Amino acid sequence: MSTDEFEERLTALRPRLHRYCARMTGSTVDGEDVLQDTLVKALSARAEAARVDNFEGWLFRIAHNTSLDLLRRRSRNTVVPLSEDFEAAPMPEADIVAVSFQTFLQLPELQRCAVILKDVLGHSIDEVASIADCTPAAAKSALQRGRTALRQLAKMPTDTRLPLMPEAARQKMAAFVDLFRMGDFNAIRAMLADDVKLELVNRLKWEGRDKIVPYFTRYAEETKWRFSFGAVEGRPAMLVFESGAMEKPAYFVLVDWRNEQISAIRDFLFAPYALDSANWVRLGLA
Structure with missing residues (x-):
């Protein structure tokens, strides 16, 4: 497989991998972090000439193990008490998709893995067993449970209800969104730390106040977006809607602060999959 084909297949699988990582970790943002770590590990393994027979299964195995690494660091693995009356039939796809990330997080790791891979992503029991490094019988039992x-x-x-955010964080993000809505990007630039980091998720990363100037220039030239203050998974966020489609955001932007300066901007314009089943809410600017 050529380098170009390898990277094309990584790009094509990215939304499916994120669906898995987000549900495994219980967070769309943490899921993106795990996904990026997964891709770095995959590229590193390729550089070391790793043998890959089943590309998708191999990639999901890396994503699975990387998700478990994060969960173990957080030491969160809540077991749900179950009856012995197992139901073998899958939940309807619409119901599965509607299940929140936090609900998935209440399942033990293997059960969570089995349901996501089989009922959300359509993998076979044998594929589930290979990715989770267990027997097919164990995978089937975990799926039923x-x-x-x-x-x-x-x-x-x-x-x-989403977690309450600190009032200071609310006010800073509300002010950021208000400036975006007014197109006052000079005021936003004045708030940037010298070493500010910008990540256009799934596209590029820049660092430095002068380096990220084109980011605001392009937003100043764009007229199709509408900006609203809100929260994603309880984090202050700028929700971005397409003009005329205000029912659900197209994507969102997160901002980190260091004292009164913006230290990082994480824009999900090129990663709309991150809003799949994520908890979000629109809030007032006042």
Whole structure:
């Protein structure tokens, strides 16, 4: 496989890999971090001439192990009590997609892996077993238990409130969004730290105040976007809507601060898959 073909296949699989990583980690943003680590590891393995017989399975195995590494660092693995009355039938795809990332996080790791790979991404039991490094029997059992657990969780009352964000973080992000809406990019540039980092997820990374000037120039020239203050998974965010399509954001932007300066901007323009089933809410600017 040529380098160009290798990178093309990585790009094509990126949304599917993110769906897996986001549900495994319980966060669309953490899922993107795990996805990027996965791609770095894949490129490194290629440079070392790793033998790959099943490209997609190999890539999902790396994503699986990288997700587990993050989960173990967080020491979060909540087990859901289950009955022994297993249900073998899959949940309807629409119901699976609607399940929140945090609900998936309540399943034990192997159950979560099995349900995501089989019912969300369409892998076979044998493929699940290969990716999760277990026997097909164990994968099938985990799938049955995971499906049962999700049905039980779906019947339970849910608290859909997002975590409260600190008032200082709310005010800073609201001001950032207000300046974007007014097109006052000079004011935003004045808030940038000298070593500010910009990531256009799935496209490029820049560092330095002078380096990222074109980012604001291009937004100043674009007229199809509408900006709103909100939250994604409880994090202050700028929600970006296409003009005339205000029901759901097209993507979102996160901003990190160091004291009163902007230290990092993470823009998901080129990674719209990150909003798939993510918890988001529009908030008032005031």
